[in-house]
Amino acid sequence: MPVRFHVKQNPEGFARFKARWTPTQLVLDEQGEEKHRIEGFLPKDDFLAQLELGLGRLEFERGDFDAAAREFDDVVVRHPGATSAPEARYWAGVSRYKRSNDPNALKDTAEEVTRRWPDSEWARKASVWSGSR
Amino acid sequence: MSDRTVQWLTDADQALAEARRVHKPLLLDFSAAPS
Numbered sequence: 001m002p003v004r005f006h007v008k009q010n011p012e013g014f015a016r017f018k019a020r021w022t023p024t025q026l027v028l029d030e031q032g033e034e035k036h037r038i039e040g041f042l043p044k045d046d047f048l049a050q051l052e053l054g055l056g057r058l059e060f061e062r063g064d065f066d067a068a069a070r071e072f073d074d075v076v077v078r079h080p081g082a083t084s085a086p087e088a089r090y091w092a093g094v095s096r097y098k099r100s101n102d103p104n105a106l107k108d109t110a111e112e113v114t115r116r117w118p119d120s121e122w123a124r125k126a127s128v129w130s131g132s133r
Numbered sequence: 134m135s136d137r138t139v140q141w142l143t144d145a146d147q148a149l150a151e152a153r154r155v156h157k158p159l160l161l162d163f164s165a166a167p168s
Contacts, residue, residue, distance in 0.1 A: 001157050003148045004141040007165040013145060019163035028159040030152045051160070058158055 027054035035061055042083075049075050049082035056091060065099035068092075086117035090126055107131075 005013035007022060017026060017034075027036040036054030038047070056071035072095060075088035093109025096102070106129035113126045141162070142148045152159045 001148055001152050001155075002139050002141050002160045002162065003145055004143060004162045004164060005145075007163070010143065013161075014163055016145070017161060017163070019161075022163055022165040024163040026159075026161040026163075028149075028152070028161065030156050030158060032149045032152070032159070035158075055158065 025051070027051070027058060029058055029062070045079050046082045046084065049079035049084045049088070052078070053084050053088050053091075056088065056095075060091065060095060065095040069095035069099070080116075086113050086120040086122035089113050089116070090122040093126070093129075103129075 005017075005019070007014065013019070019026075021039055023038075023041060025038040026034050028034055035058045036050075038050045038054070042050060052071060052075045056068050056075065059065075059068035059071055062068075069092050072088040072092035075082070076085050076092065079085055090109060090113055093105050093113075096105035096109075106126075110126040110129040113120065114123045114130075117123055145161070148159055151157075
């Protein structure tokens with residue numbers, strides 16, 4: 001459900017949701033709780049990837065790890081060159097681990113993130129799982 | 134994101150109430166672009 005606040009027409013909305021810059025987008029759950037924040041302009045592919053990442057975060061925080069893994073996987077498949085693709089792959093692995101408790105989910109994640117996005121911070125974060133099996 | 138395809142709401146409370154009713158997430162967009 002999309003809601004737009006314009007800085008001149010609805011400045012109180014900026015204060016209410018603590019938006020300090022434009023453009024900013026927030027993904028809220030149905031209770032109105034913020035789950036994801038995007039600040040600053042992004043090219044289309046990166047922006048769409050960030051939105052889908054937000055949906056994954058929403059499912060993750062609900063505890064629906066199957067749905068979260070699907071959302072995160074979709075980011076990687078649809079936007080493999082986006083800046084958030086390695087982050088999405090990271091969280092897809094965490095979601096699978098949270099669902100199954102299988103450490104192979106983390107090791108596979110480390111291998112893929114390191115191979116595909118070796119210079120990303122997510123490769124560094126996942127590196128701790130390389131010996132998880 | 135194009136205004137040609139997105140029906141933007143402007144009342145946050147109304148949108149929150151509708152989101153609760155239909156169990157859908159909300160996207161809030163904060164813009165300074167000319168409307």
